[in-house]
Amino acid sequence: MNSDIKISSGPIFCHRCGTLMINTGDDVLECSACNAKKDASEYDNIKIITKSNQKSFPSKLRLRRSKIQQLDRYKEESAKIKEKCPKCGNDEMNYHTMQLRSADEGQTIFYSCPNCGHKFSINS
Numbered sequence: 001m002n003s004d005i006k007i008s009s010g011p012i013f014c015h016r017c018g019t020l021m022i023n024t025g026d027d028v029l030e031c032s033a034c035n036a037k038k039d040a041s042e043y044d045n046i047k048i049i050t051k052s053n054q055k056s057f058p059s060k061l062r063l064r065r066s067k068i069q070q071l072d073r074y075k076e077e078s079a080k081i082k083e084k085c086p087k088c089g090n091d092e093m094n095y096h097t098m099q100l101r102s103a104d105e106g107q108t109i110f111y112s113c114p115n116c117g118h119k120f121s122i123n124s
C-alpha cells in the first residue's frame, strides 16, 4: 500500500479559484482562469499523467501566448518588396522571413500578394 499514489493521482485544482490546473510543459501547473502557478514537481505523478495527455489537452494560455509572439514577429519582419505576383502581376509583394530550422540551415521567406492574396514561400 502506498498512500503517496493515492494523494497525487487526481487532477490538481487551483487553490485560488478551483479551476483545473494545466501543466504548461515547463514543470509548472498553471490555472487557466486566474493564472495562479504551482510547481509541478510537487506532483510527480500528475506531471507524468498530464504530460502524456498534453496534445489532447493543451494550455489555452500557452496557445494564446505563442500566437501573440508570432504576430509580433510578423510585424517586425514583414516588409514590402518589388516582386511581381506570379498570379495577378501586381508588382509589389509583402514578405516576411521566418527561421523554421536551426540557424545554419537558412530561413524561409514568405511572400503574399496584397492585391490577390496569393501566397508562396522560398527557402533560402
Ligand SMILES: [Zn+2]
Binding pocket: 014, 015, 016, 017, 018, 019, 031, 032, 033, 034, 035, 036
Ligand atoms: Zn485559479
Ligand SMILES: [Zn+2]
Binding pocket: 085, 086, 087, 088, 089, 090, 113, 114, 115, 116, 117, 118
Ligand atoms: Zn497577386
